[in-house]
Amino acid sequence: MPQLTTDLDLACARLRAGQLLALPTETVYGLAADARNLAAVAQVFALKGRPSSNPLIVHLAAAAQAADWATDISPAARRLMARFWPGPLTLVLPARHDVPREITAGQDSVALRVPAHPLARQLLERFGGALVAPSANRYMSISPTSSAHVQQQFADSDLLILEGGECQVGLESTIVGLLPGEPPRLLREGMLAPASIEQVLGEALQRGVEGSVRAPGQHHRHYAPGTPSWRFHQAPPEEALADPQCGWLWCGNARPSAGPALDLGDNPDEYAQGLYAALYRLDNLGLQRLLIQSPPAHAAWAAIHDRLSRASTALD
The missing domain is CATH 3.90.870.10 (DHBP synthase)
Incomplete structure (x- = not known):
């Protein structure tokens, strides 16, 4: 221990x-x-x-x-x-x-x-x-x-x-x-x-990386929870909102859901600070799947998009 x-x-x-x-x-x-x-x-x-x-x-x-x-x-x-x-x-x-x-x-x-x-x-x-x-x-x-x-x-x-x-x-x-x-x-x-x-x-x-991998964290799957995870850009899947075995990670404007949900808000610095802790919390609940709302497509969110792209699969 x-x-x-x-x-x-x-x-x-x-x-x-x-x-x-x-x-x-x-x-x-x-x-x-x-x-x-x-x-x-x-x-x-x-x-x-x-x-x-x-x-x-x-x-x-x-x-x-x-x-x-x-x-x-x-x-x-x-x-x-x-x-x-x-x-x-x-x-x-x-x-x-x-x-x-x-x-x-x-x-x-x-x-x-x-x-x-x-x-x-x-x-x-x-x-x-x-x-x-x-x-x-x-x-x-x-x-x-x-x-x-x-x-x-x-x-x-x-x-x-x-x-x-x-x-x-x-x-x-x-x-x-x-x-x-x-x-x-x-x-x-x-x-x-x-x-x-x-x-x-x-x-x-x-x-972008050319030639040898000079830096860590470049694997296509990385920073990932054990729970199967997907991210969505537009509207969330309606059937998933009614599923108590589906967890949610929102970036502001969270929708009501039957499953557990966390909302990290729309400030990129605050979102980044809380992202991994939120993934740990949801991953520890024994859920069947996790859906992640993609953040805005702005430069301030670039690092967060990078981590989410390696931790989850795109739905849309």
Whole structure:
């Protein structure tokens, strides 16, 4: 059974001993291990059931540590670090030759970020090194935004969880690739708007992944509840409204239904913060199906659309 703690010294001792730790970030809870301890990194892949072809994000205490992991750090990368770190932005940069390729999925690039959650920052500063910290869940299942979610995911383990309350952003970080000879590329949508990044860069971001998968979270099915889930854009299926075994997730203007329903409203930041928690609540009810109202087709909802498209199947 996982155990909760707020003891940073105990948390650091676990990490230094090569053990895993679940820690809060502003995005989601991460399953952390010493990034230089390859046996500990292997435990992360094993516990999550994550394939080794999926790269990990290295979490740093400060931007100055980026030079320990990346080479050829461009002026554009430094501008983004200065503006958005600490915060929910991951940068994919050229990896130093001594960066373990177990972390990078064998590639010559490495993903780095400085989290903004105060406990994560205190832990990283006290630990003194870098941590890999993919989401603290089983591979492809719903990402955790509270310690209770982590406990549910790893109920049969003795994982130590650093209790940090509910995550404030609620979706995984925005990922941008800045590699030599390539234009800046948006590799994963997050709640940090691409327009804000482009303003700092002074140029447009290219969209889509080319070549190797440089960033996590790109599988077509991801962030998904166990309950079969569909999303609808127009009117909801009328027969489903009368079905008590059908759960609902609304984006404002909820319709009366026989089955349980949650309405996250029409504010994208508030919706993102509550999305995974809502999916956990509905998924735990033993329903036969879950119907999700698609949010508006506006840029502010892009990251939410990305997560929902990987967690559910379109009805219309």
